Amino acid sequence: MLTMFIVGFVFILGLIVGSFINMALARYNTGLSFNKRSFCFSCGHMLSWYDLIPLVSFIMQSRKCRYCQSKISFQYPVVELITGVLFVFIFFKLDPSFSVYYLLLTTYYLLIFSILLSIAVYDIRHKIIPNAFVYSFIILSFLGLIFEILNLKSEILNLLAGPLLALPFAALWLFSKGKWMGLGDGKLTLGIGWLLGLSSGAAALILAIWMGAFYGILILAISNMERIKRHLFPHTKTFTMKSEIPFAPFLILGTLFAFLYDISFADIQSLFSKLLS
Known part of the structure; x- marks a missing residue:
């Protein structure tokens, strides 16, 4: 019974933070203050508390603004x-x-992955990684690693994990002049290296590349099947090999998997060996 209560509390807390993430992303780089009352972007009407209940308001209002009936994004x-x-x-x-250390550690990782989710959503919508979010992630990852080093829970050599993982992305950005890879992906990878370490960080990158490749092949195949495309993507342009795919969501998904399931580079090697044997 207690476990169910805790799950419910943590889930509701996540819903509230998710609502804040949506607000922050909608106002980021627009000149709007984060502490201004929420309002409808279509009609400008100030929203009441019952218009802002996570999930519930969206369902009860049938995906429409209560005041102007404009559609609300599924985002x-x-x-x-x-x-x-x-x-x-x-x-x-x-x-x-429920020790003080555990609560602080949990708060740290909840904050980290809230920032990463914000980056993923923003990159999907705008195809750019916002500097304010990625720099916050880098700083938090670095501080977390320093804390572990000072408490003898990590080696000082792990400071090299971030730069080593970011170097290939920075090189791709430099040689292609930003055509193959955005600099934001390199910044993101720097933080991933400091967050996960070299082994799990490398595993996260490999997972991201696999998922990104699979997604690209799938979308390319669907785009070339006109009948399916008309039903699934009626308002989108044809997807081609030159189409831009935001890579940050895959990096973040790979990071999440590596973190939750303790996936290391050795695990990836083992998987390859099994597939090839």
């Missing part, structure tokens, strides 16, 4: 739901003990 409930589920997974991943 809002999806981000809220993902954040809620993510919070539950992270909470139990860290083996709950």
Whole structure:
């Protein structure tokens, strides 16, 4: 009974944070203050508290603004739901003990992955990684690693993990002049290296490349099947090999998998060996 209560509490907390993420992303780089009351972007009407209940308001209002009836993006409930589920997974991943150290560690990782989710959603919508979010992630990852080193839970050589993983992305960006890879992906990888270490960080990158390649092949195949495309993507342009695919969501998904399931580079090697044997 207590476990169900805790799961419910953590999930609701995630929904609330997800709602804040949506607000932050909608206002980021627009000149709007984060502490201004929420309002409808279509009609400008100030929203009441009952218009802002995560998930519930979206369902009760049938995906429409209560005042002007304009459609509300599915991004809002999806981000809220993902954040809620993510919070539950992270909470139990860290083996709950309810000590001060555990609560601080949990808060740290919840903040880290909230920032990463924000980066993923923003990159999907705008195809750019926002500097404010990625720099916050880099700083938090670096500080977390320094804390572990000072407490003898990590080796000082792990400081090299971030630069080593980011170097190939920075080189791709430099040689292609930004055509093959954005610099933001390199910045993101720097933080991933400091967050996960070299082995798990490398595993996260490999997983990201696999998922990105699979997604690209799948979308390319669907785009070339006109009948399916008309039903699934009626308002999109034809996808080609030159189409830009945001890579940050795959990097972040790979990071999440490596973190939750303790996937290392050795695990990836073992998987390759089994596939080839």
